[in-house]
Amino acid sequence: MTPEERQAFEEELYTFVGRPLHPEPKRSYDAVNEAMIRHWAEVMGDKNPAYTNAEWAASSRRGELIAPPAMMYAWNQEGYAVAAEGRPSDGLSDLVAYFDQHGFTGSLGTNVDQEFFAEAKIGDALFEDAIIEEISEQKVTARGRGYFLQTLAKFTNQSGELIGTQRFRVFKFIPPEAPPKAAASGASEELEVPTRIHAPRGQDNGWWWDACDEGKVLIQRCKNCQTLRHPPRPMCGECQSTDWDSVQSTLDGEIFSFVEMHYPKFPGYKYPLIVAVISLAEGTRIISNVVGIDSQDVKIGMKVKGKVEQVDEKTMLPQFYPVEA
Amino acid sequence: MSICDKTAIVGIANTEFSKNSGRSELQLAAEATRDALADAGLKPSDVDGMTTFTMDNTDEIELARAVGIGDLRFYSRVPHGGGAATGLIHQAVMAVASGMAECIVCYRSLNGRSGHRYSSGVSGPLLTADAIHWGWYTPYGLMTPASWVAMYSQRYMHLTEQCQEAMFEIAHVQREYAAKNPAALFYEQPFTLDDYENAKRIVSPLKLLDCCLESDGGSAVIITTAERAKDLKHKPVAIKGVGQAAAANMESMTSFYRPEIAAIPSMDIAAREAYQQSGLTPDDIDAAVIYDAFTPIVLWQLESWGFCESYKAPQFVLDGALRSDGRLPTNTHGGQLSEAYIHGVNGIVEAAKLVRGSSVNQPAKHIENVLVTSGVGVPTGGALLGSL
Numbered sequence: 001m002t003p004e005e006r007q008a009f010e011e012e013l014y015t016f017v018g019r020p021l022h023p024e025p026k027r028s029y030d031a032v033n034e035a036m037i038r039h040w041a042e043v044m045g046d047k048n049p050a051y052t053n054a055e056w057a058a059s060s061r062r063g064e065l066i067a068p069p070a071m072m073y074a075w076n077q078e079g080y081a082v083a084a085e086g087r088p089s090d091g092l093s094d095l096v097a098y099f100d101q102h103g104f105t106g107s108l109g110t111n112v113d114q115e116f117f118a119e120a121k122i123g124d125a126l127f128e129d130a131i132i133e134e135i136s137e138q139k140v141t142a143r144g145r146g147y148f149l150q151t152l153a154k155f156t157n158q159s160g161e162l163i164g165t166q167r168f169r170v171f172k173f174i175p176p177e178a179p180p181k182a183a184a185s186g187a188s189e190e191l192e193v194p195t196r197i198h199a200p201r202g203q204d205n206g207w208w209w210d211a212c213d214e215g216k217v218l219i220q221r222c223k224n225c226q227t228l229r230h231p232p233r234p235m236c237g238e239c240q241s242t243d244w245d246s247v248q249s250t251l252d253g254e255i256f257s258f259v260e261m262h263y264p265k266f267p268g269y270k271y272p273l274i275v276a277v278i279s280l281a282e283g284t285r286i287i288s289n290v291v292g293i294d295s296q297d298v299k300i301g302m303k304v305k306g307k308v309e310q311v312d313e314k315t316m317l318p319q320f321y322p323v324e325a
Numbered sequence: 326m327s328i329c330d331k332t333a334i335v336g337i338a339n340t341e342f343s344k345n346s347g348r349s350e351l352q353l354a355a356e357a358t359r360d361a362l363a364d365a366g367l368k369p370s371d372v373d374g375m376t377t378f379t380m381d382n383t384d385e386i387e388l389a390r391a392v393g394i395g396d397l398r399f400y401s402r403v404p405h406g407g408g409a410a411t412g413l414i415h416q417a418v419m420a421v422a423s424g425m426a427e428c429i430v431c432y433r434s435l436n437g438r439s440g441h442r443y444s445s446g447v448s449g450p451l452l453t454a455d456a457i458h459w460g461w462y463t464p465y466g467l468m469t470p471a472s473w474v475a476m477y478s479q480r481y482m483h484l485t486e487q488c489q490e491a492m493f494e495i496a497h498v499q500r501e502y503a504a505k506n507p508a509a510l511f512y513e514q515p516f517t518l519d520d521y522e523n524a525k526r527i528v529s530p531l532k533l534l535d536c537c538l539e540s541d542g543g544s545a546v547i548i549t550t551a552e553r554a555k556d557l558k559h560k561p562v563a564i565k566g567v568g569q570a571a572a573a574n575m576e577s578m579t580s581f582y583r584p585e586i587a588a589i590p591s592m593d594i595a596a597r598e599a600y601q602q603s604g605l606t607p608d609d610i611d612a613a614v615i616y617d618a619f620t621p622i623v624l625w626q627l628e629s630w631g632f633c634e635s636y637k638a639p640q641f642v643l644d645g646a647l648r649s650d651g652r653l654p655t656n657t658h659g660g661q662l663s664e665a666y667i668h669g670v671n672g673i674v675e676a677a678k679l680v681r682g683s684s685v686n687q688p689a690k691h692i693e694n695v696l697v698t699s700g701v702g703v704p705t706g707g708a709l710l711g712s713l
């Protein structure tokens with residue numbers, strides 16, 4: 001886009017702000033009912049009896065079942081037909097089409113914020129009244145260049161009582177060019193699940209990662225003076241020998257320091273994500289993840305035991321677990 | 326021979342700081358250089374040397390041609406990101422004091438917000454020594470500057486008392502300075518303890534306001550002989566001492582293999598060197614510009630430079646030392662936490678202003694000598710500036 005084209009694009013773009021998604025509040029497809037609540041609670045793994053156990057609910061202070069508050073938006077959502085026939089045209093689809101026409105074809109849902117004011121009960125009809133609340137200035141992110149758009153939906157029941165609100169934020173961006181290899185093989189449609197970023201393997205470190213792929217954590221050892229060293233390097237700093245072999249670590253260790261990664265979050269990594277400096281029983285240190293423990297319970301000095309695990313489709317890594325005292 | 330008082334900073338300049346400069350890094354470097362020369366009362370043709378960061382995208386000869394600088398006799402680059410900041414002075418001083426060059430521009434410009442952002446982390450398919458180094462950390466998710474510094478910080482917190490309170494004090498004092506500095510990105514934007522505590526977590530134990538800005542801008546300083554400096558426009562800012570060091574068993578940002586990691590031995594060495602050259606002691610230093618990519622790194626440097634004992638920096642800071650009326654007014658421009666992040670070179674500009682007496686937040690007391698440092702966690706350095 002030239003600066004002039006961008007200006008014209010943005011002038012029209014910001015006229016979408018404030019537009020309603022539907023000409024009038026959209027009524028839920030079904031009244032709030034036990035069957036859908038049960039399906040939702042089952043999928044979410046939510047065992048709260050206030051949602052599904054009528055007997056329990058009858059004896060509770062409410063005296064009846066309620067719908068899970070977070071389910072609020074589900075009552076007004078289109079069903080499977082969307083997948084086959086596409087979404088019916090509304091204020092949002094017009095905006096999405098406008099973005100797509102100008103090359104901002106990428107979509108990424110980034111945030112959902114819900115606020116709850118009242119409970120939905122069996123038999124309630126829910127009405128969704130939504131607008132396009134906000135469109136950001138142009139932003140450059142790791143995904144590409146684009147705009148954040150935010151919708152605000154208000155849910156009311158048949159008496160006009162406000163049940164809750166939901167703000168939904170989507171990033172519409174120009175996706176980076178597909179890598180030429182994928183395009184040539186015709187496999188560009190294939191969805192690839194992101195994996196962790198791998199270490200490049202060179203002459204001095206490749207052997208270590210190859211052993212890791214086979215489930216072993218090795219520690220380089222000087223053949224001349226037996227000094228252990230990690231990370232690997234081609235010469236012994238103690239005696240300058242370039243002869244070396246290795247020993248396999250037992251992966252018994254102790255946390256020397258640690259951090260918890262919050263922001264930015266990288267695709268391919270599971271959060272909460274703890275990274276620690278671990279002192280191994282052999283005397284060298286290794287940087288790795290600590291797993292199987294709540295982050296607030298991780299402490300310096302804690303004993304850990306590692307094992308090499310497959311952490312995603314393509315990656316073998318040592319992972320350390322707390323040792324029961 | 327000592328380099329003390331052989332050379333001086335005679336010209337200083339920053340461009341404006343922003344989130345989107347709208348122009349190239351070459352242009353930012355050229356503007357900063359032009360303005361620093363004008364500040365000194367020098368012409369482009371007076372320049373015969375240049376120093377910058379290996380990380381800088383602007384080629385020396387491109388910059389020379391853009392500004393109308395003629396023949397160059399000396400050019401040199403210093404590695405390791407922010408660790409290079411006072412390394413620019415180190416190189417320039419050696420060249421000028423030895424007669425290899427007479428007038429050197431030290432520059433740094435970056436579109437650190439609108440261009441490549443350091444917070445986006447390290448990764449890449451290339452098989453370089455650098456990529457192999459990061460490869461020991463990226464598979465586990467440890468791949469941003471905040472994460473590497475947080476690892477040292479957690480350990481430091483474990484060994485000290487009131488570290489968290491001191492981190493707030495550093496962030497807060499600097500924001501108070503920035504709020505009164507019209508050039509700062511956070512001009513007129515103070516924050517409260519509540520804001521600090523409720524800010525987004527970046528990498529525990531660091532939250533948003535413990536982390537520096539990402540910004541666009543350029544900074545330059547001109548260094549020449551002390552003799553020539555006396556005839557120029559401003560009071561010369563003498564270089565009393567400058568140290569540069571990479572301590573044993575070093576990795577860039579990830580020196581996690583030393584017996585204790587809650588310390589920065591490279592800066593201890595740089596401090597010793599600079600004090601030795603200058604004959605100054607910590608008691609002679611009146612103010613400081615301490616590299617502040619993240620709040621905890623200020624604490625460690627206070628210890629390296631002998632303003633307090635090891636692991637006692639939190640108490641030193643909580644005594645109000647960094648404030649305008651404190652023992653060591655520090656980062657009076659707002660620092661990289663709150664003025665702008667120009668890899669510490671805007672800090673050299675501020676340190677020179679403190680010696681000149683022209684800081685926007687000039688402390689009431691007389692300032693004779695000022696410390697300015699480079700980024701830590703990497704090979705680093707620091708310089709002692711003072712009156713000639």
Ligand SMILES: [Zn+2]
Binds near residue numbers: 222223227239241
């Ligand atoms: Zn050896």
